[in-house]
Each structure stands twice: as structure tokens, then as C-alpha cells.
Amino acid sequence: MHVRWLTAFFDFPAAEFGAEVTFWRAISGSTVSPPRGEHKEFATLEPFHGDPYLRVQRVADGPGGMHLDLHVDDPSAGAREAESLGATVESTTEEFITMRSPAGGVFCLIPSGDESVRARPIRWPGGGISIIDQLRFQVPSTEFDAEVAFWADLTGKDAGDTTAVDEVALNNSPRLSLQVVILRTGEDVASAHTGIAASNLSDEVERHEDWGATIVERCDDSVRMADPSGRLYCITARNPRTGL
Structure with missing residues (x-):
């Protein structure tokens, strides 16, 4: 699998979403994109230089956490490779495949875009x-x-x-x-x-x-x-x- 980019996703509970986004925007020195998604649950922390690699998600249930998005050419082929290495598929949508590593770590496979410029400190x-x-x-x-x-x-x-x-x-x-x-x-x-x-x-x-x-x-x-x-x-x- 050729991993072309990585995105860290902050999964915030709904009750903490606004405060958490404010904190991590300040800590990362980012601006926040307009919300998107069916329920306006997603946003991107936009770096001042380079392509985005930090995103936030408002989750309806549970304490939240973090997961990793792997940007690949073919998520379906990538999922088959990951399964052969011991991962399991949690769910599949038209946009991404959610999986768990052998130890239970959550990650997603998504289609690669044009991200290529690493953010500056x-x-x-x-x-x-x-x-x-x-x-x-x-x-x-x-x-x-x-x-x-x-x-x-x-x-x-x-x-x-x-x-x-x-x-x-x-x-x-x-x-x-x-x-x-x-x-x-x-x-x-x-x-x-x-x-x-x-x-x-x-x-x-x-x-x-x-x-x-x-x-x-x-x-x-x-x-x-x-x-x-x-x-x-x-x-x-x-x-x-x-x-x-």
C-alpha cells in the first residue's frame, strides 16, 4: 500500500466540541474551516503554510478519542491488504473504510487527494x-x-x-x-x-x-x-x- 498522506482526526463529544476546537486551533496555530457533513460535524484545522493534516469531528456518542486517516490510491485494495496483515473492517461507506488494527486502534482508509506540502512549525x-x-x-x-x-x-x-x-x-x-x-x-x-x-x-x-x-x-x-x-x-x- 502506498500511503500518500496522513490525517489525524480529533473525535470530540458534542458537549465539548466548541471548547476543544478552540483549544486545538490555538495550540496548532491554525484557522478553522467552515463546517461540513450532513450534520455539520466535520471541520479542518487549516495550517498557515502547507496542506491540512488535522481535522475535527463531533461525535454523538461516547467519550471520543483520536484516529488516523491514511490517504491511499484505492481504499478497497488497501483494506484487503490491511486485513491480510491482521486488521478488521468496522464499516464501509462510499467515502472511506473504517478499520481496527490488531491491537484495536482505529484508522480509516480514504482516497488520496492533492495534499503534498507538509506544514511548517x-x-x-x-x-x-x-x-x-x-x-x-x-x-x-x-x-x-x-x-x-x-x-x-x-x-x-x-x-x-x-x-x-x-x-x-x-x-x-x-x-x-x-x-x-x-x-x-x-x-x-x-x-x-x-x-x-x-x-x-x-x-x-x-x-x-x-x-x-x-x-x-x-x-x-x-x-x-x-x-x-x-x-x-x-x-x-x-x-x-x-x-x-
Whole structure:
């Protein structure tokens, strides 16, 4: 399967939709497109430079979450390939196919468009630079090796030896909008969250706190955060231009 673009989808509960869109618009330095969809449930976070890769969806039921859209030439053929690697089909529409990875992570296959220009990091007042550049799948420890192998095969990337490794980053390609990262966790259910690369970790955390986020856990080179509605994500001291 040739993956031509990646889109991270924020799935927000209806009661939190407006506040969540406001927060993530500010954090990403984006503008918000006009709503679309039968119930005006979709919108795009438009970067100031580059093609869109962050979208939002208002969901009627459940707590929401995140999922990944893979832009491919033929979603039906892609779904067959994904199934051969261990994925399962959740639903099919004329526009996209919703699937689950072996560990239960949600992703969709959609027809590729003309997206090709990666968004640039934003330079904020004070000089710090940051960008949302990762979608990080947290998977149960028992599913970790299988999940890494699945995403490596699906994206055509060699994952290498995963022995004694708790985090594997795939497809760090300048032509793609996002990097897929698989994390080993003690949780029983797979989930996903965003990762943000920041040149100045402390300044970036303070900026998020100004918008209502809170610190959950602080490590040497990363900070786990919760947005105003409790959605978890992480900020990491990495080069926002290269992701390294």
C-alpha cells in the first residue's frame, strides 16, 4: 500500500466540541474551516503554510478519542491488504473504510487527494517553535510486537528489532504530514494521542497552560499534558523541523 498522506482526526463529544476546537486551533496555530457533513460535524484545522493534516469531528456518542486517516490510491485494495496483515473492517461507506488494527486502534482508509506540502512549525512570541507532528498509538504490552509489525508492513517501513523497546517511531518522511509512533503501555485497551515537537519545552508547556491545559507528568525531555477537557497528549523536546 502506498500511503500518500496522513490525517489525524480529533473525535470530540458534542458537549465539548466548541471548547476543544478552540483549544486545538490555538495550540496548532491554525484557522478553522467552515463546517461540513450532513450534520455539520466535520471541520479542518487549516495550517498557515502547507496542506491540512488535522481535522475535527463531533461525535454523538461516547467519550471520543483520536484516529488516523491514511490517504491511499484505492481504499478497497488497501483494506484487503490491511486485513491480510491482521486488521478488521468496522464499516464501509462510499467515502472511506473504517478499520481496527490488531491491537484495536482505529484508522480509516480514504482516497488520496492533492495534499503534498507538509506544514511548517509555528514560531511563537518569545522565539519558541513547535508543531503537532506525531500520532502516538498506545497499545497493551502483549500486543506491542504485533502492532509494530502491522504498522511497519502497512507503511512499508522496517521497524527493526523491538526486543526490550517500549517505543517505535515509523515513517519519519518529509513527504508525509505525521509520524506514526507505537508505545508499549500497561493499559488494557488501545488508544491514541498527539505528540508535539517543541524547541523550548518549558515555554511550550507554559503556552498550553495559558490555554487551560494541565501537566499530568513531567520527564527530562517530555511532558504529558491534559487539555481542558482531559484529553491526554505529550510535548517533547525535539527539533520541530526534523522531528528528531
